[in-house]
Amino acid sequence: MTATGIGASVRRTEDHRFITGKGQYVDDINRPGQSYAVFVRSPHAHATLKKIDISAAEKAPGVLGIYTGDDLAADKVGGLICGWLIHSKDGSPMKAGAHPALAQGKVRYVGDHVAVVIAETLAEARDAAELVAVDYDVLAPCVDLAKAQANGQPQVHAEAPNNTVYAWHLGDKAAVDAAFAQAKHVTKIDLVNNRLIPNAMEPRAAIGEYDTGQGGFTLYTTSQNPHVARLVLSAFNGIAPENKLRVIAPDVGGGFGSKIFIYAEETVCIWAAKKVGRPVKWTADRTEAFLSDAHGRDHVTTAELAMDADGKILALRANTKANLGAYLSTFASSVPTYLYAPLLSGQYNIPAIYCEVDGVYTNTAPVDAYRGAGRPEATFVVERLVEVAARQLGTDPAEFRRKNFITSFPHETPVIMTYDTGDYDASMRKALEMADYANIGKRKAESAKQGKLRGVGFSAYIEACGIAPSKAVGSLGAGVGLWESAEVRVNPVGTVEVLTGSHSHGQGHETTFAQLVSHRLGIPIEQISIVHGDTDKVQMGMGTYGSRSGAVGMSAISKALDKVVAKATKVASRCMEVPETEVDFTDGVFSGRGTNKSMAFGEVALQAYVAHKFDSSEIEPGLKEGAFYDPKNFTFPSGVHIAEVEVDPETGVTRIDRWTAVDDFGILINPMIVEGQVHGGIAQGIGQAMLENAVYDANGQLLTASYMDYCMPRADDLPSFDVAMTTTACPSNPLGIKGCGEAGAIAAPAALINAITDAIGHENLAMPATPQTVWRAVQKAPSKMAAE
Amino acid sequence: MYAFDYHRPATVHDAQGLLKDGAKLLAGGQTLIPTMKQRLASPSAVVDLGAIGELRKIEQNGNALVIGAMATHAEVAGSKTVMSALPGLAGVPGAIGDPHVRNSGTIGGSVANNDPAADYPAAVLALGATVITSKRQIAADNFFDGLFTTVLGEDEIITALSFPLGAKFGYAKFANPASRYALVGVAVAQRGSEVRVAVTGAGSNGVFRVPAMEAALAKSFTPAAITSVKADASGLMSDIHADAAYRANLIGVMAKRAVEAAA
Incomplete structure (x- = not known):
């Protein structure tokens, strides 16, 4: 291997341009003749659009065009789609209302798109937007998820009676009922998984452009998956055929899921570029981001765990209402179903599981995938249940988990997953040691002397990553396959360009993907370039989300590299006049076994292009190979996080004293980047558990629409993290990678709430556990550890 | 703009x-x-x-x-x-x-x-x-x-x-976790026999003084002197970050800490 190969903590090569201000984000791009779009948004959560009067706005200085839903309809621009069809338990398909890019007839949440104003300057567009007079007939909104399905509630879409998009289920109800009937102990808990707003550092942005000469469109957009955007804009919105539609997602400053989706704004910008005959640029301001980025989480769940007399888990039952918001975003339907319920077995041997999920419309912003997407919600259910069960049984929470861990693999869960490998007890043992769990009693006593309450909480999480085997997800309703593509282009002097369908928006692919190539071809990473994010350069790809780009994207590169090496071996064999079977390739050098003949990789590349030394009817000149890789299974990263906190009972302030994370991500390409992903994920998970909360009032107004009210984690909210790894290589992909991008966000909330409840002697506590929430709990006597 | x-x-x-x-x-x-x-x-x-x-x-x-x-x-x-x-x-x-x-x-x-x-x-x-x-x-x-x-x-x-000049002064702030403005901030000043206690962040009519605490602290300028002086929750702000009762509690806690910090 080279110094820049697999396993080396290489510094991120892309960071130089980011930290010196040379990144090229969408808003940094300016096109000749560019105009600016401002969206007129609904100030009401629910209203009928009686009239949109643009007469005054049209006359305002600099205005180039003002369009409404009627104009999109007249041009037959299709609505936004949801790409995953869920069927209810009665077999009926989900009931979805239309999702036009600009509202038609009704608005359904505060921030819904009513009209677009395009003008010479941003200030002129804003001025004119204020002159668009919209006559609303305000309707009562449906805001409260818990009540949304009740009779008599305002109906968000006529297509979905009682606001129910689907009533889905997974698992064996009869088996679960039977197990509960014979259980010696049942633990029941009510949980709310709070709504979050993604808050990528870079807000969403788009530039649409139409070239009258070529008759083609270009869209610059903040996307995690530009090819999927092109597919949808072409096949469903009908903007242009794919060969006349180029989508570029340049540097993107964070996504966390929120930039997977195809939104109204980019759809309108690219369509309108042809209407006004000018490039049209839109960049969200932060308030627009709060209002209209797809939000995350927002579940209400009742969950139960059945155990036998020995504390062995017999069954798990969960009933969840999932808020989908006012419209179905691109993958909204899959998040609380197939990305959630299949993870309810956690790390445990649970013979029977049954989960019901109702997907519910409300007059709030659409909800879709956000870092972890369904899996944090599942882990929160399992790890809170297990913790409370252990306390009720008077068993040490770590021991209770160990007693119920899955220990043999492959393991088929009752919720359609087959875990391939893992060693859960190894992670637990290591975490207990690192966290000095043996001495927690002493530390609790010391805190008590200072008038503080100390607690410790565990989260033994599992996630399903490497999304996903195409045939399997197709059978579950996905509209697309979830393979990945790669092309490895070797230049004549041996430098390499890798074209990938993955998209980097902070993950460091330009470094880690190059490390794989460096490792395999024996060349330094300086000679390797990673190309992504442009549909004119990379033919097709599925993008980056669900911790898939190592396990799936790099596996595609690995497959293409196999082909490159195979062909280069042929060329080397002819050049060295050594039989192919006797050519070895090690550390970037081809050599003839038992001879003193050798050629460096670059020399072979040159020979492949000059094509003097082989018969080109037998071997094609050139050295360029492509591959599509479709995963055989999900991957199953897992680990144990232990949070230790100290609560000030006077104020309810929780100080996180220690955080131990032991994760099994399989083989690591760049341990430094992996550790960074763990840190970021934990920070987001702590954000959910203690700080972040999207709050709508009863009228559907978003009360947390700025950083004055929406609390993002800051450095001083976080402890230093103790991070370590255990390793079981993933058997289903060639690199043994499992994925690490979401683990922290999945593990952290349960660990933290378990720790705080341990400190204050309560069973349950709502997220976010703000100082007020904790203080209020402390005022009450510790809750009874009552069992049913 | x-x-x-x-x-x-x-x-x-x-x-x-x-x-x-x-x-x-x-x-x-x-x-x-x-x-x-x-x-x-x-x-x-x-x-x-x-x-x-x-x-x-x-x-x-x-x-x-x-x-x-x-x-x-x-x-x-x-x-x-x-x-x-x-x-x-x-x-x-x-x-x-x-x-x-x-x-x-x-x-x-x-x-x-x-x-x-x-x-x-x-x-x-x-x-x-x-x-x-x-x-x-x-x-x-x-x-x-x-x-x-x-x-x-x-x-x-x-x-x-x-x-x-010539006052002992302390300020204790409980920051709103999101905005980092004062959710409750209590300033305490002792000058000779006079003690003034002023509270920001909490009052629905803005900054205000707390006469009961001032009287108790004038007798004894110690945190213990105001342990039993409960701030009145009426007239305090309630919002998504903190209700009046929690703010009233914080006034008591921050006042004690301001006295402790006074120099």
Whole structure:
């Protein structure tokens, strides 16, 4: 291997341009003749659009065009789609209302798109937007998820009676009922998984452009998956055929899921570029981001765990209402179903599981995938249940988990997953040691002397990553396959360009993907370039989300590299006049076994292009190979996080004293980047558990629409993290990678709430556990550890 | 932001002359500029006080610490003069916002804006400071007049704040986790037999004093003296971050901590 190969903590090569201000984000791009779009948004959560009067706005200085839903309809621009069809338990398909890019007839949440104003300057567009007079007939909104399905509630879409998009289920109800009937102990808990707003550092942005000469469109957009955007804009919105539609997602400053989706704004910008005959640029301001980025989480769940007399888990039952918001975003339907319920077995041997999920419309912003997407919600259910069960049984929470861990693999869960490998007890043992769990009693006593309450909480999480085997997800309703593509282009002097369908928006692919190539071809990473994010350069790809780009994207590169090496071996064999079977390739050098003949990789590349030394009817000149890789299974990263906190009972302030994370991500390409992903994920998970909360009032107004009210984690909210790894290589992909991008966000909330409840002697506590929430709990006597 | 005229006068007198027809003073801009960017404020003109050097002075003047209205939070927090004359005061601007805010925002701007969650009003009221304006001198007790409101006239400019010396002063702030403004901030000052306790962040009518705590602390200037003095929750703000009962609790806790910190 080279110094820049697999396993080396290489510094991120892309960071130089980011930290010196040379990144090229969408808003940094300016096109000749560019105009600016401002969206007129609904100030009401629910209203009928009686009239949109643009007469005054049209006359305002600099205005180039003002369009409404009627104009999109007249041009037959299709609505936004949801790409995953869920069927209810009665077999009926989900009931979805239309999702036009600009509202038609009704608005359904505060921030819904009513009209677009395009003008010479941003200030002129804003001025004119204020002159668009919209006559609303305000309707009562449906805001409260818990009540949304009740009779008599305002109906968000006529297509979905009682606001129910689907009533889905997974698992064996009869088996679960039977197990509960014979259980010696049942633990029941009510949980709310709070709504979050993604808050990528870079807000969403788009530039649409139409070239009258070529008759083609270009869209610059903040996307995690530009090819999927092109597919949808072409096949469903009908903007242009794919060969006349180029989508570029340049540097993107964070996504966390929120930039997977195809939104109204980019759809309108690219369509309108042809209407006004000018490039049209839109960049969200932060308030627009709060209002209209797809939000995350927002579940209400009742969950139960059945155990036998020995504390062995017999069954798990969960009933969840999932808020989908006012419209179905691109993958909204899959998040609380197939990305959630299949993870309810956690790390445990649970013979029977049954989960019901109702997907519910409300007059709030659409909800879709956000870092972890369904899996944090599942882990929160399992790890809170297990913790409370252990306390009720008077068993040490770590021991209770160990007693119920899955220990043999492959393991088929009752919720359609087959875990391939893992060693859960190894992670637990290591975490207990690192966290000095043996001495927690002493530390609790010391805190008590200072008038503080100390607690410790565990989260033994599992996630399903490497999304996903195409045939399997197709059978579950996905509209697309979830393979990945790669092309490895070797230049004549041996430098390499890798074209990938993955998209980097902070993950460091330009470094880690190059490390794989460096490792395999024996060349330094300086000679390797990673190309992504442009549909004119990379033919097709599925993008980056669900911790898939190592396990799936790099596996595609690995497959293409196999082909490159195979062909280069042929060329080397002819050049060295050594039989192919006797050519070895090690550390970037081809050599003839038992001879003193050798050629460096670059020399072979040159020979492949000059094509003097082989018969080109037998071997094609050139050295360029492509591959599509479709995963055989999900991957199953897992680990144990232990949070230790100290609560000030006077104020309810929780100080996180220690955080131990032991994760099994399989083989690591760049341990430094992996550790960074763990840190970021934990920070987001702590954000959910203690700080972040999207709050709508009863009228559907978003009360947390700025950083004055929406609390993002800051450095001083976080402890230093103790991070370590255990390793079981993933058997289903060639690199043994499992994925690490979401683990922290999945593990952290349960660990933290378990720790705080341990400190204050309560069973349950709502997220976010703000100082007020904790203080209020402390005022009450510790809750009874009552069992049913 | 809507269009507006911009002035940068060299003297207070010139600035005062420009304050007409809905013109607004710019004294750091940490509230005004964001409000204008969001199109929530649309002054006809902005009169920037940034070029008036005399407004930045920080000096000890006999028995008073006089801080120019345009002294930034960072300048006050880092001032040796403040440290030696009234050491507890330096921590007040030191806890405001972030470095960007502290290097732009000013004491005069903060006091004139009278945000109910701002830190300075509590210190000004507890220390019994005098607000010196282009027209008169106003005692702190008479200056603040409800949310975002003061007794300042349309064309009146704060030029300095004068803090009498010889007080033990402490400030304890419980920051709103999101905005880091004061959810509750309590300033406590003891001067001879007089104790003043001022609370920011909590009152639905802005900064206020707590006579019951002042009386208890006048008898014994110790945290224990106010353990049993419960702050009244009526008249306190309730919002998504904290309700009145929690704020009332925090007033008690922060008051004790301010007494502990008083120097």
